[in-house]
């Protein structure tokens with residue numbers, strides 16, 4: 248398996264932050280143990296997305312936490328971010344790598360057949376998309392479940408990031424099923440105490456992986 252040191256991945260959604268300051272919520276999450284952050288703010292126009300990315304990059308640099316950008320290749324490159332996450336409706340992974348070879352590139356797996364494609368082969372991690380149905384993103388194809396993680400795990404050596412309704416209660420089971428990293432929105436962004444929520448998720452992961 249390729250090296251992938253990240254265990255707890257925050258995917259942002261300001262709408263899930265309960266009206267609190269977006270950057271405070273992210274900073275609390277990082278203090279609690281998040282080691283990778285993706286800017287995913289679907290409601291923002293391009294200019295506002297770029298502005299937010301620049302400010303978030305500055306914050307995360309202070310903690311040495313890499314920033315991944317959702318969908319927008321040009322914003323990722325312009326901000327000096329570590330990488331990009333794309334799905335089946337976005338720029339193809341091979342095209343991203345052709346213009347940006349060092350990009351830390353994530354690719355959503357919605358169909359088993361994707362695993363045999365060049366798009367999966369050039370990607371640095373694959374997202375099990377989604378593990379459980381979630382209100383945060385409803386335009387999904389396959390709800391993989393724990394069995395789906397195990398099935399994907401048996402067919403690829405790529406690092407697997409699990410996403411979709413992951414929380415403190417199911418975190419250990421998701422890792423035990425074969426995921427390398429957990430990606431969450433609401434379990435941290437909507438938690439009363441984002442730092443504590445991140446620390447508890449981290450603890451659940453480490454109980455399985457130690």
Ligand SMILES: Cc1ncc(COP(=O)(O)OP(=O)(O)O)c(N)n1
Pocket residue numbers: 256258285287317318332333334335336337353355374375376384408410430
């Ligand atoms: C870590 C992670 N996994 C999956 C996704 C979903 O990406 P995509 O399928 O492109 O859908 P959108 O996020 O663009 O709605 C993700 N963003 N991050």
Ligand SMILES: Cc1nc(C(=O)O)sc1CCOP(=O)(O)O
Pocket residue numbers: 258287355374375376377378381382383384387410411412413430431432433434
């Ligand atoms: C951004 C995203 N992508 C998904 C996918 O299935 O590809 S699910 C999702 C949202 C995950 O939010 P929550 O942790 O609140 O369930």
Ligand SMILES: [Mg+2]
Pocket residue numbers: 317318332333334336337
């Ligand atoms: Mg996308």
